[in-house]
Amino acid sequence: MVLLYKYDLQNNLNNQKKLDDLQQLVNSDLKNVNIIIKDKIKNKINHIPKVAGHLVKAGGKRIRPMLCLACAQLCDYKGVKHLNLAASIEFIHTATLLHDDVIDESKKRRGLRTANNIWGNKSSVLVGDFLLSKSFELMTEVKNIEVLQILSETSSIIIEGEMSQMLSNRNITTTEDDYLDIIKSKTAQLFATASKICSYLTKVPSQYKNALNSFGMNLGMAFQLIDDLLDYKAIEKDLGKKVGDDFKEGKITLPIILALRRSDYIEKKFWKKTVQDGQINPGDFEKACSILKKREILYDIQKRAKHYSAIAKDALGIFQHSKEKKILLNIIDFIVDRNF
């Protein structure tokens, strides 16, 4: 037991190092991105930077802008436009989170009260709109039509994904394929765009752009699979949000979809009562977790995630060996092995 604990601890430390390496690689760029972000949310209406800054400051891993910056380095990009693009991508992501929290009526994110919980839905709707508009201003400043087309289409696709997810809520006929479509739109697409967008500022041949798209898309799939798994597993202080939120909100993620398929008659009735009808009693979440464990669902979801991470790794195969490539390959493992 003590050995196992030590093993886990070492594993976590190794995993953290992979994220640290990425942070170190893009550190000076990321500082500049943060300056751009702060500058863009400055406003004569104090309420805007207050609400926007709440979520921006709360931190998160900044994984999307870091991917954007690291892939720019991988393509040997030498200008400064990648800074705007990384900020723009973070704005799209943050706008989505603000509106998501309104839609899900969430009270906590990254361990802090959500903006909608503090200032009300109205502020979150408008500040989300504000950030979305600012993301377009930032990308327009880059003055590259192809880049603009990719980013504006990405933004539409994300919203389609959010809509599909909303419509699948409490719908227990949602299939694994439906789920994979949803997470591809709402999450993987932005990872793909973050990874490839700066290559369009360089002269790298199209197969490299495609490779970065595939890398990001598959990494994003793995990311969301693990994210949804962690909602049935993580320790609150790590994930920031409360474990079990998806269960309580009736969000149909892969753990539920697989459970519905693998459960016996009595368990199926349990899922219908809790997930479909929203009748949740004390102890039901623990019961849900124990079914997931019994049916080996969390383990199998990790295997599903590894399928995508394997594709993401091979996608980078056409790039020459470099420090950047090594760090990006490691970040794939970090995504799958993380506990937060």
Place this chain on the structure above:
Amino acid sequence: MVLLYKYDLQNNLNNQKKLDDLQQLVNSDLKNVNIIIKDKIKNKINHIPKVAGHLVKAGGKRIRPMLCLACAQLCDYKGVKHLNLAASIEFIHTATLLHDDVIDESKKRRGLRTANNIWGNKSSVLVGDFLLSKSFELMTEVKNIEVLQILSETSSIIIEGEMSQMLSNRNITTTEDDYLDIIKSKTAQLFATASKICSYLTKVPSQYKNALNSFGMNLGMAFQLIDDLLDYKAIEKDLGKKVGDDFKEGKITLPIILALRRSDYIEKKFWKKTVQDGQINPGDFEKACSILKKREILYDIQKRAKHYSAIAKDALGIFQHSKEKKILLNIIDFIVDRNF
């Protein structure tokens, strides 16, 4: 009394003709804009065109895209990009309406139930986001960086205006200047952009672009002044929304601001109770209207609107005489004299 009625009727008919003339001028273009709009909101997720189409179909006057198309003609623009820009402007406007109705908790718009009232806030938030993203796709397709910069900045400014308006809600210290700033951002800016944007697709000298900006900005100011006045005056079937909504929601528009300044001690107490504290009893709206009448506030607001409409007219002075110019000059009067 009968004579007065006949006079009003004739006045309304004359006014309607001004709008009809504009519609006729841009008719064939507007049909193409509608095709683009329908095409862009088509989606594999049926719920999106259903919600978006509800508001789009409900109609409204389409004043912004018509201004865009008419001003393109005034500048002798010969291409097809103005169609995308007109659709993009209508999308920005519609997205704003969807989110506005969530923020104001409105139940009716243009005589129909609001989208948030039928399908809930979540749908309205997401479909608003969807339309905003599609508006960026549409403008990106035009492939003109200057046009993109103007439109993306406009979108940010509108949201700032919405935010200021939200923050001024029930705040009776809001001044007339505050109010003018708010309507400039939330309404006039989009009128200005709609009016000038197509000139950037042509070779007209910059003073003509500036003139169109001034025309649109001042027309937009007049439009919103009248809109806010009509909330204390219009007949429900004309305006579509219920008269008195602003009063009930505690929205601080010019009628309230002037009333607060011109009222005696007892009336001031009435405004504080109703607008600031939101304690509204049956008959209070009628009482509010009677104070506005006694203090000649509605008449003076129309004078304020005429101030802006005069500037809008003079702004067009540098354009040569043409059918288009005449129709645009008439539409200024329509905006100020309308009852809906």
